[in-house]
Amino acid sequence: MRQTGLLIGLVFLTAAWAADGYAAKVSPATDECIGCHISISPGIVADWERSRHAETSPGEALKQSGLEKKVSSEKIPEQLLAYAVGCSECHTMNYDKHQDTFEHNGYDVHVVVTPVDCSTCHSQETEQFSRSMMAHAYGNLVHNSLYQDFMKSVNGHQTFADMTTALQPPDDQTTADSCLFCHGTKVEVKGTQTKETEFGEMTFPILSGWPNQGVGRLNPDGSRGSCAACHARHQFAIETARKPYTCSECHKGPDVPAYKVYDVSKHGNIYNSLKHQWDFKKVPWTVGKDFTTPTCAGCHMSLVVDEEGQMVAQRSHEVGDRLPWRIFGLIYAHPHPTSADVSNIKNKAGLPLPTELTGEPVGEFLIDADEQFKRRKTMQKICLACHGEGWVNGHWARFENTLRTSNAMTLTATQILSSAWKQDLVRGLPHNDNVFDDLIEKMWVEQWLFFANSTRFSSAMCGADYGVFENGRWNLSKNIQEMNDWLQIHTALRKR
Numbered sequence: 001m002r003q004t005g006l007l008i009g010l011v012f013l014t015a016a017w018a019a020d021g022y023a024a025k026v027s028p029a030t031d032e033c034i035g036c037h038i039s040i041s042p043g044i045v046a047d048w049e050r051s052r053h054a055e056t057s058p059g060e061a062l063k064q065s066g067l068e069k070k071v072s073s074e075k076i077p078e079q080l081l082a083y084a085v086g087c088s089e090c091h092t093m094n095y096d097k098h099q100d101t102f103e104h105n106g107y108d109v110h111v112v113v114t115p116v117d118c119s120t121c122h123s124q125e126t127e128q129f130s131r132s133m134m135a136h137a138y139g140n141l142v143h144n145s146l147y148q149d150f151m152k153s154v155n156g157h158q159t160f161a162d163m164t165t166a167l168q169p170p171d172d173q174t175t176a177d178s179c180l181f182c183h184g185t186k187v188e189v190k191g192t193q194t195k196e197t198e199f200g201e202m203t204f205p206i207l208s209g210w211p212n213q214g215v216g217r218l219n220p221d222g223s224r225g226s227c228a229a230c231h232a233r234h235q236f237a238i239e240t241a242r243k244p245y246t247c248s249e250c251h252k253g254p255d256v257p258a259y260k261v262y263d264v265s266k267h268g269n270i271y272n273s274l275k276h277q278w279d280f281k282k283v284p285w286t287v288g289k290d291f292t293t294p295t296c297a298g299c300h301m302s303l304v305v306d307e308e309g310q311m312v313a314q315r316s317h318e319v320g321d322r323l324p325w326r327i328f329g330l331i332y333a334h335p336h337p338t339s340a341d342v343s344n345i346k347n348k349a350g351l352p353l354p355t356e357l358t359g360e361p362v363g364e365f366l367i368d369a370d371e372q373f374k375r376r377k378t379m380q381k382i383c384l385a386c387h388g389e390g391w392v393n394g395h396w397a398r399f400e401n402t403l404r405t406s407n408a409m410t411l412t413a414t415q416i417l418s419s420a421w422k423q424d425l426v427r428g429l430p431h432n433d434n435v436f437d438d439l440i441e442k443m444w445v446e447q448w449l450f451f452a453n454s455t456r457f458s459s460a461m462c463g464a465d466y467g468v469f470e471n472g473r474w475n476l477s478k479n480i481q482e483m484n485d486w487l488q489i490h491t492a493l494r495k496r
């Protein structure tokens with residue numbers, strides 16, 4: 001009898017929540033959050049209302065089977081199963097592990113929702129992402145002395161006095177607004193502030209390095225990365241992640257022109273022309289039916305099947321899985337590193353680089369030929385869903401030839417710079433000085449960072465203009481002439 005009473009009570013409560021118009025039942029805590037936030041931050045509530053998180057409870061989602069299943073965690077805590085994934089479910093999750101947790105109207109709320117919080121329901125994606133270079137983008141940059149010199153030479157404040165310029169170190173806000181915007185900041189709690197709000201006085205944490213959605217962000221619960229880098233809050237819509245605009249936020253260039261190359265490629269053209277006919281929501285994604293040319297996600301991350309439901313590629317949040325090479329030259333293109341954390345790599349000359357300045361890859365930190373073969377096959381299997389083998393092999397032979405020729409043009413530029421260092425025309429490596437702050441050094445950086453990269457990205461992803469006159473081979477050859485002219489003139493001046 002008592003039980004029936006309770007049940008009737010529950011039904012009433014459910015009816016009250018359902019009356020809000022949400023497909024899934026909302027928890028009492030989230031109901032309270034929405035009660036206030038619908039007027040404080042209506043944009044956030046409306047966005048969330050359109051999300052699958054508002055539509056489906058984890059309990060319902062777990063009932064899905066096979067490739068359609070969107071929650072990869074085997075076990076989800078009991079108290080979360082029956083309700084929509086709402087404000088409270090994400091923003092109070094693991095509250096005791098978060099430095100940024102604050103008391104908020106009777107709840108322990110944190111601002112920064114981290115990969116560990118998402119992993120309660122999406123453990124596989126989180127685990128894979130943690131093994132990707134993107135999750136390590138902060139440390140790979142900040143814990144590398146050479147890249148720190150580079151950062152300083154780009155972001156530092158330059159002054160002019162007595163006919164000479166000097167470089168002051170950059171301030172923290174500039175660094176956060178520059179390199180760390182994409183690589184990720186370190187978000188820390190720097191105290192609290194009390195504010196008068198329309199609901200009375202409230203206290204909030206003061207965060208440094210905030211806002212930020214860099215891929216390798218260091219979070220106040222000790223975790224790495226931001227899922228919101230690709231899954232914009234609060235819709236977390238799969239369509240957004242699958243479209244190239246998401247990746248373009250960071251992969252545009254001129255050092256990393258993947259998006260520009262894609263945009264002018266045949267694949268990009270067909271995407272731009274015909275995307276309104278495609279289905280960006282469907283999971284799994286059927287090649288030929290839901291999309292007819294790949295987006296960035298299609299080649300690098302997506303779960304792709306054919307019309308019979310046969311697997312073409314497994315979804316991967318560890319983007320290295322399909323990459324035999326690291327075509328981003330440091331300073332030469334080289335086999336992909338074995339570990340996503342590359343901050344401990346040292347070459348034989350003692351520099352924190354995966355290649356020698358003379359071009360040889362530092363083998364002990366890089367994948368071997370067998371692993372390269374495996375990854376090449378994984379990527380090529382996707383191409384083969386739409387192309388013949390001759391097409392794919394022909395493309396690949398050309399691409400790998402470009403790796404060799406663009407590396408050779410980097411070597412030539414490095415030889416010219418080494419000669420300038422050796423003759424003491426500028427201070428550099430032999431003097432333990434910053435190697436990025438003189439004119440000829442900056443020309444050298446452009447050789448490998450802009451022109452060789454652009455040429456390789458164009459070759460890998462079929463956007464020919466970026467391999468020739470737009471930061472491509474034209475610039476590779478012209479830059480060598482300019483560097484050599486600089487060398488000849490300064491050698492002659494020295495002799496006089």
Ligand code: HEC
Pocket residue numbers: 029030032033034035036037040087088091092104105107109110111197198199202204205
């Ligand atoms: C009594 C009203 C009220 C309730 C209930 C409420 N909030 Fe808030 N919340 C506010 C106000 C007011 C702000 C401050 C907005 C501003 O910065 O002007 C705020 C701010 C926040 C912030 C941003 C903090 C920051 O420093 O950026 C988060 C996150 C947040 N609330 C989450 C929640 C969650 C989750 C719940 C439910 C567990 C919740 N809120 C319940 C009124 C409320």
Ligand code: HEC
Pocket residue numbers: 033034037041044045048053085086087088089090091111112113114212213226228233234236
């Ligand atoms: C699926 C998890 C999830 C849910 C559900 C969720 N949030 Fe968030 N929220 C996030 C993430 C992720 C961020 C982005 C910050 C970050 O990168 O960690 C965020 C950011 C915020 C911020 C700060 C962003 C800003 O622009 O100032 C507020 C405020 C906030 N959420 C309120 C809410 C409210 C209110 C709800 C319910 C309507 C809600 N959130 C539901 C994950 C979630």
Ligand code: HEC
Pocket residue numbers: 052053056057058059060061064069070071080085089090093113114117118119120121122227228231236237238239
């Ligand atoms: C309490 C469990 C839970 C948490 C925490 C959670 N999610 Fe989800 N997520 C779900 C459920 C349930 C769905 C919908 C599944 C369905 O429709 O079958 C979903 C769906 C998704 C989708 C697919 C959306 C689409 O359009 O198809 C993405 C992307 C996603 N979540 C990302 C995140 C991110 C990022 C976080 C952390 C900021 C997060 N989720 C936190 C349970 C959760």
Ligand code: HEC
Pocket residue numbers: 133140141147150151154155178179180181182183249250251252256327328330342
């Ligand atoms: C617009 C986003 C963005 C900004 C801003 C940015 N980067 Fe990057 N950075 C990237 C991307 C994307 C990659 C990876 C490219 C690839 O793998 O093809 C990358 C990779 C790197 C790498 C290689 C790290 C490694 O060892 O794997 C270095 C070094 C680097 N960036 C330095 C910098 C410096 C220094 C700055 C600031 C002066 C900076 N970046 C600013 C997006 C950015």
Ligand code: HEC
Pocket residue numbers: 132133134136137138140141181182183213214215229230241246247248249250251296297300301319320323326
């Ligand atoms: C917020 C910025 C940001 C966004 C958005 C972003 N990336 Fe990245 N990505 C980076 C940075 C930074 C790195 C370099 C990490 C390093 O080298 O330490 C990187 C590295 C990579 C790499 C090279 C990793 C490796 O293992 O060699 C690939 C591939 C990649 N991203 C693909 C993508 C794709 C595909 C998307 C869109 C679905 C995307 N990225 C969205 C910033 C971003």
Ligand code: HEC
Pocket residue numbers: 067068069070071115118119122125126127129134215226227228229230231238241242283285297301302303304315317
């Ligand atoms: C570099 C961009 C990027 C980042 C960062 C990223 N994702 Fe994704 N995510 C994607 C793409 C692209 C897809 C679509 C994959 C597909 O088409 O199969 C996706 C799909 C998903 C899905 C949908 C699964 C389904 O079956 O519908 C979930 C859940 C998800 N991601 C969770 C996360 C979580 C949790 C994080 C943080 C740990 C994260 N993602 C970080 C790009 C990203």
Ligand code: HEC
Pocket residue numbers: 244247248251258259260262263267294295296297298299300322323324325326327328379460461
């Ligand atoms: C047709 C398939 C395809 C598409 C579409 C595609 N890529 Fe690529 N991408 C490749 C191939 C192939 C490589 C080189 C793989 C190798 O040998 O490592 C590559 C390399 C990369 C790298 C270099 C990683 C490194 O080693 O430094 C990044 C970053 C990247 N792609 C990002 C993107 C982004 C962002 C988009 C969308 C704007 C995109 N890709 C679209 C196939 C594709």
Ligand code: HEC
Pocket residue numbers: 265266267270287288291292293294299379380382383384385386387392395462
């Ligand atoms: C979903 C189908 C699909 C996938 C997957 C795919 N392509 Fe394509 N690709 C196409 C279509 C369609 C065209 C246009 C062909 C035409 O116009 O004749 C094309 C064109 C090309 C071109 C010609 C570019 C030009 O402008 O001449 C190259 C090269 C190419 N693809 C290579 C690849 C490689 C390499 C991969 C895998 C890394 C790949 N494609 C994956 C559908 C695909």
